[in-house]
Amino acid sequence: MANTNQAREGAWISAAIAPSLILLLIVAYLPILYALSLAFYDKSAFRPDMEWVGLANAEWLLAQKDFWAAMGRSVVFTLGTVGFQLAFGLFFGLLLNQAIAGRSVMRSLVILPYLLPTIVIGLVFRWILNPEFGVVNQLLLSSGLIDRPINFFGGIDAAMPSIIITTGWQYGSFAVLLILARLQSINPRLYEAARSCGAGTWRCFVDVTLPNLRTTLLLIALLRGIWMFNKFDLIWIITQGGPLQATETLPIYIYEIAFRDFDFGRAAAGCVAIFIILLLFSFIYFKFFNPTKEVEVNR
Amino acid sequence: MNRIVRTSGATGRRVISRRGLLRTGAALGAGVAMPGLISRAAWAQDAKKLTFISEESSPKAQAVYDRINADFEKETGIKVTMEYPGFANIAQRVATLIASGTPAELVWYGTGSAMEVGLQDQLADVSDLVSEFDIPDNLRLVMNGKDRSVATSQQFVYGWYRSDLYEEAGIDPYSDWPGYLAAVEKLNNPPSHYGNVVPSAQSGASHLLMETMMQKNDAHWFALNDAGEYEVALDQGDNFSRVVETLEYLHQMHQFSPEGSNYGWGDLMSQYFTGRVANSYYVGARLLEQTLANAPDLAPKTKPISLPAKATDNYYLSVQGFHIGAGSNEDGARQYIQFFLNHPAYVDWLHSVPLHIIPAKREILQSEAYQDNDVIQQRMDVLEFLDSIWGKGRAPYYWDGDKLNPYVGVYQNDNLGGWMLAARNIGKQDAESVVREAAEQIRTKMADLR
Amino acid sequence: MTREFAWRWMRFLWLAVGMLFVCFPLYWMAVTALTPRTELFRPPYDVIRFSYSLENIRELLSATQFLTFMGNSLIVALGTVVINVMASTLAGYALSRFEFRGKKTFVAATLWTYMFPPILLAIPLYLVFSYIGLRNSYGGLILAHVSISLPLNVWIMWQYFQVVPRSLEEAAWTSGASRLRALIEVLLPSALPGIISAAIFSFALSWNDFAFAFILQTDIAMFTLPVGLATFVEQSAIHWGLIMASSLIVSLPTFALVFFLQRYLMHGFSIGK
Structure with missing residues (x-):
């Protein structure tokens, strides 16, 4: 009797896990494995065949000055965008958590950018930040704040901050969503208790809000950190890594190896590098914070 | 008792779940892969299909392709599938197709990009078509004695200027380097307008300006050594100073240009x-x-002109043509090229961007059928300009020597x-160190290639 | 009293500044979409304007394949949502209700997929899909989009089912319901906000995707909106009016979606800790 029960349970597990497992196997794990294995081959994009070269691609990659420079820019970009998104999320999360007229329209507007195609966002920002025809420059010029148009995406110093702000504008809403959701599930009695002990708005924030947001902020930092380190499309649509190499992050650099030099093998070695970096990052992260911990059910 | 049951139960459960997973997985995997394998086998043998990737993708050109393809299918039963990956991505698309073992039958794009593919032996020999259509020698792409490209059309890099602004300022259009610089300086009137535009980005638009001006100054990337091999000449001897001079000249011109640090062709x-x-x-x-299309009032004042000559009056030549993927349905592709070039709509295709797609042969340029087009009739001055520089263009892979330069x-x-x-x-790096x-x-x- | 008052005004001011930052690009997109082509490149512009033209939108609907692109995008996004919801609900249920070997690895492995640059995942997918004939098909693109959305959805659903009390389904069992019936009739309704979050998340990823659609869909009749939009940029000068018009049309239904579903969204993500 017990055995049939167990068997039935086993069947349930297999049947429930199988669709996800098989889908991920076919469309994610196997292709990724294949792509990673290319790192050990001399594989030109112009040839169907390939040749085993062992670690030659990795050695080549590690010897490139451009690789390390791109790595540095990736770190700057990731820290910048994740920081911006957390700040953006906290800012709107806290402001929109309170009762205020038109709150649901404002919430929707804040969340909207996350659901807009990246190419739309890239092109909209290219248009409004254009040095010649951009409305932002026009407003800055006419208000007397600047006397020459700023070349936002074309200036060596301005390009990276501009890209970071654009990315933050698009993805900040993800953070807003998570933070708002978390704020609403904080037990109001906690605030009442804090107030009755004489805590002001600031102390309430530090003693009640922040500790409750801790895991959410950490989760955002982890997920967004991984995603932003891999961010390709928005940068490619806007600057293609330029001007000179001011916005050439690691994914852009690798893409160029694949499709400018047409060397899939070396590009794959670059992917392995990204993979290892992120694996290390998340390993350390899990070690310290462990966001996979199962939710405690206390209802 | 209880304990034993539990342990065995746990083991049993594990086995079942794993086996179950494996079985389901195998069945589903086979289910997904099988039809694919079969359809691929069927597809690979299909001589009745062609994939055609075209760089030209203006709506008018697409309409002409559709017409010709329909006629072609009626006559031969071969179905043509068009792909338009766009100017910036066509090389990537061609490469991905080859890498996955399913090369496109036909690719219409620049011979410079095609040469890269040809160097890897991935282009079919089209010598027969080249002689059949009598393609002019300077438009041919010959590798190891075999033609790899059927040229259909060509373009030159040349200037466009606002004749009204020149008249207002009372100056004549330029012809040499000092004259161009003086004119640009005089016409520079920011923020209303700038004297010229020197895009300075890692873009095709930027690159071709540099390369064209280098050609005008007889500056070279490579030179043939005594052994008949190409060697880098950029930083060698007199050539070095000519390259630096070109770069410095464009730096001066840049002072009268909007800051084009991110400009492509569209900008x-x-x-x-x-x-x-x-x-x-x-x-x-x-x-x-x-x-x-965008500023009809400016169009009549927009005139063509050669970029200023210095040591030479060479024109950077860009050649486009048909290329056949090696190992694809080569016969079908050959038939298509013949059909296309003999089709009456071929002239309409040349007209899809009038005066931009310049026919490979001068006879066609001068023919009545070609000139029977509104834009061309309005702008015979452009046609005459093109006719006047005919034959002065040289493709980059023949610029540094008569032998094809494979390192372009x-x-x-x-x-x-x-x-x-x-x-x-x-x-703001100094010119010598840049070069x-x-x-x-x-x-x-x-060094990496060898 | 005055302090309270000052706080409120400061909050209002900050919110206004923040909303300006969020809304201005959207506003300018709409204004540009409604500006005729000949006036587009004639700065300075009136920032607040009341004369509009539908020229761009008319051109978009008549002279381009915008509607085809939009249709393709919708089909692929809906397909992605359906597969994601089914697969992730089942997986989330199993993860939260059973103990089995490899559970930890499975959960951790879902995150691995995100550590690989998507644009380069597209290359092997392209090779595989060419091989099995899934290129230029809805099915192929849907599968590709599943690869980027399913991992997080499994995660969301796993977390969500954990807060749906077991007592609910146990009560159903004791009244004689099978596990499947208890799942469908009792658990699913209480997990609805989580399911909606998963659905919206999958929709967003599919709707936004450029990298996969660009590599896998090579036939213009199969292009999705983002790839189709890129053709407006192509070799001719960038046609800003058309681009902004299509952006506007894409944004409106998206806004409606967010507006009406935000309650569920908020609730669904609150479990995501």
């Missing part, structure tokens, strides 16, 4: 038709077409000329 045209620059350039007449891709894929302009004009660094980059990449 180049929009700067012009919005009236922001007095002088611009393009590879062909698409700039005129865009001006007609090493600097062109990277738009290295554009990088040089960016490093000088935006990065030396560029030469080193080419050498490193070449």
